[in-house]
Amino acid sequence: MAHSFGILLRSPKFLIGAIVTLLILALVLIYPEINKNDPLSMEALAFQPPGNGLLLGSDNFGRDLFLELVYGIRTSLVVGLIAGICATAIGLLLGLLSGYIGGIIDNILTAITNMFIVIPSFIILILISVSINSRSSMIVALIIGFTSWPWTARAVRAQTTSLRNRDHVNIAKISGHSTPRIIISEILPYIASYVVMAFILQVASGILAEASISMLGLGPYNTISLGIIMNWALVFEAPVSGAWWAFVPAAFAIAIITFSLYLMNTGMDEIFNPKIRS
Amino acid sequence: MKRKPIGLLLVFALFASLLAACSGSGGNSESSPSPSPSQSASEGSESPSSSPSASEGTVEPGGETPRNETLYINGLQWGAPTNFNLLSGNPAFPINYGNSRELVYETLFMINMIDGNLEPLLGTEYSWTDDLTLHVGLNPAAKWSDGQPFTSDDVVYTYKLGQKYDINWTSYWDYIEDVTADGPNAVNIKMKSDNPNKLTVTESIEIIPMLPKHIWEAIETKANNDLAAIRQEMNADPVGTGPYKLFFYNDQKITLIRDDNYWGQALFGKLPAPKYITHVIYKDNAAGDLAFKNNQVDVSQQFTPQVWKMWEDGAPVKTYLSEAPYYLPGSMPSIFFNMSKPGLDNADVRRAIAMAIDYKKISELAMSGYSGDMKPSLTLDTPAEAQYVDQDAIKSLQWTTDIEAANALLDSIGAKKGSDGIRVLNGQRLGPFNIECPYGWSDWNAALEIVAQSAKAIGIEIRTSFPEAPVWTNDLQTGKFDIIMNTPAGNVTPANPWSRARTIMYSKGVAPIGEMAFWNWGRYQNDRADEIIDQIPLASGDEAKSLYTELTKIWLTDVPSIPLMYRPWVFYTVNESVWKGFPVDGDGSNNPPQIAMDGAGIKALYQIHN
Numbered sequence: 105m106a107h108s109f110g111i112l113l114r115s116p117k118f119l120i121g122a123i124v125t126l127l128i129l130a131l132v133l134i135y136p137e138i139n140k141n142d143p144l145s146m147e148a149l150a151f152q153p154p155g156n157g158l159l160l161g162s163d164n165f166g167r168d169l170f171l172e173l174v175y176g177i178r179t180s181l182v183v184g185l186i187a188g189i190c191a192t193a194i195g196l197l198l199g200l201l202s203g204y205i206g207g208i209i210d211n212i213l214t215a216i217t218n219m220f221i222v223i224p225s226f227i228i229l230i231l232i233s234v235s236i237n238s239r240s241s242m243i244v245a246l247i248i249g250f251t252s253w254p255w256t257a258r259a260v261r262a263q264t265t266s267l268r269n270r271d272h273v274n275i276a277k278i279s280g281h282s283t284p285r286i287i288i289s290e291i292l293p294y295i296a297s298y299v300v301m302a303f304i305l306q307v308a309s310g311i312l313a314e315a316s317i318s319m320l321g322l323g324p325y326n327t328i329s330l331g332i333i334m335n336w337a338l339v340f341e342a343p344v345s346g347a348w349w350a351f352v353p354a355a356f357a358i359a360i361i362t363f364s365l366y367l368m369n370t371g372m373d374e375i376f377n378p379k380i381r382s
Numbered sequence: 383m384k385r386k387p388i389g390l391l392l393v394f395a396l397f398a399s400l401l402a403a404c405s406g407s408g409g410n411s412e413s414s415p416s417p418s419p420s421q422s423a424s425e426g427s428e429s430p431s432s433s434p435s436a437s438e439g440t441v442e443p444g445g446e447t448p449r450n451e452t453l454y455i456n457g458l459q460w461g462a463p464t465n466f467n468l469l470s471g472n473p474a475f476p477i478n479y480g481n482s483r484e485l486v487y488e489t490l491f492m493i494n495m496i497d498g499n500l501e502p503l504l505g506t507e508y509s510w511t512d513d514l515t516l517h518v519g520l521n522p523a524a525k526w527s528d529g530q531p532f533t534s535d536d537v538v539y540t541y542k543l544g545q546k547y548d549i550n551w552t553s554y555w556d557y558i559e560d561v562t563a564d565g566p567n568a569v570n571i572k573m574k575s576d577n578p579n580k581l582t583v584t585e586s587i588e589i590i591p592m593l594p595k596h597i598w599e600a601i602e603t604k605a606n607n608d609l610a611a612i613r614q615e616m617n618a619d620p621v622g623t624g625p626y627k628l629f630f631y632n633d634q635k636i637t638l639i640r641d642d643n644y645w646g647q648a649l650f651g652k653l654p655a656p657k658y659i660t661h662v663i664y665k666d667n668a669a670g671d672l673a674f675k676n677n678q679v680d681v682s683q684q685f686t687p688q689v690w691k692m693w694e695d696g697a698p699v700k701t702y703l704s705e706a707p708y709y710l711p712g713s714m715p716s717i718f719f720n721m722s723k724p725g726l727d728n729a730d731v732r733r734a735i736a737m738a739i740d741y742k743k744i745s746e747l748a749m750s751g752y753s754g755d756m757k758p759s760l761t762l763d764t765p766a767e768a769q770y771v772d773q774d775a776i777k778s779l780q781w782t783t784d785i786e787a788a789n790a791l792l793d794s795i796g797a798k799k800g801s802d803g804i805r806v807l808n809g810q811r812l813g814p815f816n817i818e819c820p821y822g823w824s825d826w827n828a829a830l831e832i833v834a835q836s837a838k839a840i841g842i843e844i845r846t847s848f849p850e851a852p853v854w855t856n857d858l859q860t861g862k863f864d865i866i867m868n869t870p871a872g873n874v875t876p877a878n879p880w881s882r883a884r885t886i887m888y889s890k891g892v893a894p895i896g897e898m899a900f901w902n903w904g905r906y907q908n909d910r911a912d913e914i915i916d917q918i919p920l921a922s923g924d925e926a927k928s929l930y931t932e933l934t935k936i937w938l939t940d941v942p943s944i945p946l947m948y949r950p951w952v953f954y955t956v957n958e959s960v961w962k963g964f965p966v967d968g969d970g971s972n973n974p975p976q977i978a979m980d981g982a983g984i985k986a987l988y989q990i991h992n
Contacts, residue, residue: 146835150747165747165831234850321821326834326845339824344668345687 111375118371124364128357132178135171143167143175143328150340151347161349163333164340169349172328177357179329180311183245184361187310190249192256192303199260200287204268210261217257225251229313233322241324248313256302263295297376301369308365315358330354441658443630447637450960450992453656455977456670457683457953459663462633467617468591469549469609475636475661477620479550480589480873481952482981485638485659487591487622490518490537494982495710495874495951495974498766500588501982503649504532504623508587513920516571516583517564525645526594528621532645534563539595541571541586547609554586579919585877588981597621625654625987635662654987656961659979674699677959683952683977685825687750698958702975703967707745707754710975711762712951713872714882715826716943717817717833717865718904722895725810726864730795731842732941737781737788738840739833744947748828753947760886760934761879763948770879772931779938788840797841805841813843819867820851826867829946858903861895866903870943873951880918883933886943887911906942952977961990 112118141147148162155161159170202213228251236243267273268291276286292299311330317323318331319338337343337351441447463474468487476485482493490505500508506519524532541561544551557579559572573583605611620628625646629639638659647653664670667684674682675692686692689708692699701708719726726732741756754763758780761767797807805812817833819826830846837844844865849857857863870885871878885901890912892899899905914933921929937943954975956964965973965986976983978990 142838144835146743146747146832165828166743239847321848325847339822339827341668341687344671 112372115371115375117367117374121364121367121369121371124360125368128177128361128364129181132174132181135174136178139171141168141171143171151342151345151350153347154349160353161347163350164336164342169333169353172333173330173353173357176328176330176333176354177361179241179324179327180314180331180358181361183241183248183314183324183329184307184311186242186245187248187252187313188303188307190246191253191306191310192299194250195253195256195302196260196299198253198257200264200291202257203261203264204283204287204291206265206268213257214261217254217261220251220254221258225254226313226316229317230320230322233317239322239324241327241329244314244317244324245310248310248317252306252309252313256299256306259298259302260295263298264291267291267294297372301372301376304365304369304372308362308369311358311362330358443637444632447658447660451656452637452658452660453681453961453978453987453990454679455659455661455681455683455979456664456674456679458977459636459661462663463631463636465616465618466620466628467613467615468593468620469543469547470613470615471549473617474631476626476638476659476979477591477617479591481976482589483591483979484624484981484984485626485979486620486624486628487593488624489589489591489981490520490587492982492984493588493874493876494972495712495764495976496766496972498874498876499982500584500876503646504592505587508584510580511570514559514573514575514578516573516580516587518569518571518587520567520569521645521649522567523645523648524623525643526621526623527627527641527643528594528597529643530594530596532592532594532623533566534569535566536592536595537561537569538563539598540590540593543593543598544590546607547612549609551586551590554582554590557582558586580922581877581880581919585875589875592623594621625984626659629658633663635660637661650985650988652988654984655990655992656987674955674957677957680957680961681964681978682955682957684955685750685953686955689750689955700956700958700964700966702954702965707749707752707948709752709950709953711754711764711948712874713869713949714762714945715829715867715869715947715949716886716945717830717867718863718886718943719941720861720864720866720895721904721906721942723815723864725807725812726815728795728807729940730791731797731807731812732944733781734788734791734840735833735837735842735844736941736944737784737791738836738842739944739946740783740836741946742783744829744832747832748825749947749949752950756945756947758938758945760883760930760937766874767879770927770930771934772927775931776934776938779935781938785836785839792840792842799841803841804843811843812841813837814845815843815864816847817844817865817867818847818849818854818857818863820854821848825947825949830867833946859898859900861899861903861905863903867946868903869949870901872949879930880915883918883930883937884915887933887937888915902942904942906940908936908940911936952980961992963990965989 144167146166147168148158148166150162150164150166152158152162158168160173161169163169163172198213198217202210229247232247233239273286273290276290314323314329315331315334318329319335321335323329323331323335333354334351342350459475465473466477467473468477468479476483477487482489484492484503488504490503491500492503494501504521504524506521508516508518511517520534520537526532538561543549545555557573557577559574561569561571564570571583573579601612601615605615618628623645625641625644626638627641630637640653640657642653644653662673664673670679670682670684671686673679675697689701702710719732721727736758745751745753757763759771759776761771792805795807797805797812800806800811817830819830827848834844834846858866858868871882887906887908888902889907892902892905895905911933914929918926918929954977958964964978965971965975971989973985973989974981974983978984978986
């Protein structure tokens with residue numbers, strides 16, 4: 105474990121991604137301690153350009169956009185994490201079960217997974233978001249998680265199927281280990297690296313999904329996320345009035361976060377997949 | 383890593399959709415753009431000086447009409463026109479019902495939103511001959527555009543269409559017993575003796591557009607008197623009494639041409655100045671604003687953020703008022719409380735919320751400053767309406783933004799702040815209360831965000847929720863809300879402020895929570911208020927004033943609703959680069975800013991010149 109971590113740190117891609125992610129995390133955790141203002145309080149005039157004590161200007165409500173951005177990144181990261189955990193857990197569970205057990209259960213689970221893959225998850229996401237009444241960021245995160253697990257399930261299933269007939273698994277079977285124990289101790293370790301990478305991608309796509317539905321006005325209520333900042337900017341025609349500071353920083357923040365997560369993922373891929381290790 | 387390209391694609395898609403937002407939704411409640419074939423302003427791009435030749439009769443329908451003979455307007459039609467049939471329920475510009483649009487069909491009288499008076503048009507005078515009968519004299523000179531005379535038969539026929547079918551003016555028959563001809567040039571409107579209402583009947587003579595009997599009887603016969611079949615009628619060449627006829631339409635514009643045989647020359651002294659009126663159908667608010675800015679639109683009925691910047695930049699643009707709030711108020715979007723919700727059932731809590739709200743901020747941030755100072759009352763803050771209430775008598779009850787006083791009021795009723803900063807009253811935590819309005823109605827969304835923020839300062843938790851419009855409508859009518867936003871009876875009509883007061887406070891005939899109610903959504907109940915609302919339609923003069931004053935006092939004491947802003951009924955922004963002399967405040971004309979075509983506003987068409 106320590107060894108592979110050492111290799112990871114030697115990958116510049118992973119290193120850059122990790123550092124950027126940590127810096128963003130640090131900003132999000134530390135800045136609210138320095139500036140204890142309520143990010144929702146409406147202090148300034150609408151769409152004030154950056155300057156005069158407002159690092160990134162004000163939005164249509166006269167709120168401090170930099171403070172909003174910090175809280176927005178925090179919400180988006182939390183939503184992404186919960187969505188990622190949720191999607192990875194479901195995908196992993198279904199993938200392992202159908203891959204290892206096989207037979208009729210495999211057929212049923214694969215059919216379900218394929219169904220979910222065929223239906224665009226974003227549409228399910230929109231439909232669920234429209235139909236439920238109370239929307240907190242937690243619920244939005246769970247919805248995203250519940251709609252984005254299928255491809256994880258498929259990939260895990262494929263890997264599990266190839267592992268199922270390996271010698272060490274057969275030996276464990278002959279030794280009389282129980283199915284859960286075999287899955288946990290004989291199969292999971294071999295796909296762990298893949299699962300971690302998938303998780304990182306799920307977090308990134310969770311952040312993007314939250315931003316997308318929030319921009320459609322279907323995001324969580326009574327909170328600030330990066331998507332919501334952009335939604336208000338759109339509703340109040342910030343691009344028309346030239347108030348770029350109302351949406352560019354939020355869009356940029358999304359790009360930076362997802363990009364650094366992808367970078368980490370690529371770096372890990374190169375390490376764990378010796379074929380493409382340089 | 384198959385996912386990576388998709389993920390990166392999403393990042394780009396996000397950027398792309400942001401950039402695309404330059405042409406994004408306008409989405410305020412007055413103008414609701416719907417998609418139409420993408421088309422940006424190509425009409426009227428010609429400069430005013432380039433075609434001075436008066437091209438009498440040379441313009442083909444659909445061809446380019448001379449810029450200096452054409453009045454361009456926007457903000458009244460979104461999406462392709464479907465039909466010009468007044469009975470269809472959704473006719474296209476300029477046949478719309480409810481605004482007294484006098485271009486093709488005319489009403490008996492023209493409402494003037496400045497003083498609330500009814501000015502003669504097809505009708506010459508009206509008077510109550512007894513307590514139940516309204517006598518209306520008609521102009522013998524009036525003619526339909528096909529040359530037939532306009533007579534009392536047409537008036538009776540039009541009114542009775544509302545009795546026969548379920549259409550826009552059917553509700554007036556709740557109060558009307560019968561409409562009869564009194565010779566060819568007068569009609570009598572008789573009210574029901576058990577349900578008389580002078581106000582709504584007076585409203586009907588300025589709002590119901592007159593239809594020609596000889597045309598519509600034929601349509602009825604063809605449709606076998608079946609409303610569904612009548613609604614299918616396209617009516618592509620509507621015959622009306624008005625000064626304009628339909629000239630051309632497609633999914634990009636609707637053009638009207640002046641009827642040079644218009645009967646009203648005798649009434650107005652001349653023909654209206656523009657030979658053509660064109661409504662270009664823009665994709666959205668932003669496209670319409672851009673065209674207006676580029677002198678391609680003369681009269682804009684669109685919400686234009688920070689309109690003053692236009693004339694500060696030197697554009698020949700005017701609004702009715704030269705200073706804030708720029709537009710005359712026409713309605714009062716308000717929040718309604720669910721009177722049975724624990725916590726909100728306390729009048730002092732509601733009053734504290736009313737005192738906490740920062741109305742100035744709402745006007746600035748949500749309405750670009752187009753809402754004047756809030757003077758809470760059942761009446762609009764206009765001369766036409768304010769006269770109904772004794773303003774001095776209600777002064778002591780009117781609230782103003784005062785956080786300290788609101789906190790003191792809550793302290794005095796024993797609502798103590800809990801550890802989370804939210805007050806608890808008699809064991810009931812004040813919040814979270816949901817406050818609701820449809821998504822995308824940006825000015826309302828912003829207003830509610832400000833309300834939620836204001837309430838925080840007095841220890842009441844209010845959470846905003848912006849569902850889709852149908853959900854909001856359902857919640858509103860069935861009473862499934864804590865606090866909800868809606869406009870009580872907008873429009874300037876003789877029936878206001880009575881009909882607004884009724885919408886806010888009248889409890890008779892309101893279904894209990896869970897069933898549909900069409901007014902008094904919060905289920906407010908006050909017997910004295912019901913009594914007054916029953917009496918006002920039959921009262922007049924000082925008696926009406928004292929009733930209105932008493933009712934306003936009850937409203938100010940009980941606070942069943944809080945008006946958040948004043949909103950113009952129509953936005954009236956004019957660009958004088960081609961047409962000059964549009965009515966503005968203080969020009970001495972008493973011509974109202976009703977977009978040069980609604981009610982008495984149409985007099986502007988006789989006032990403007992090149």
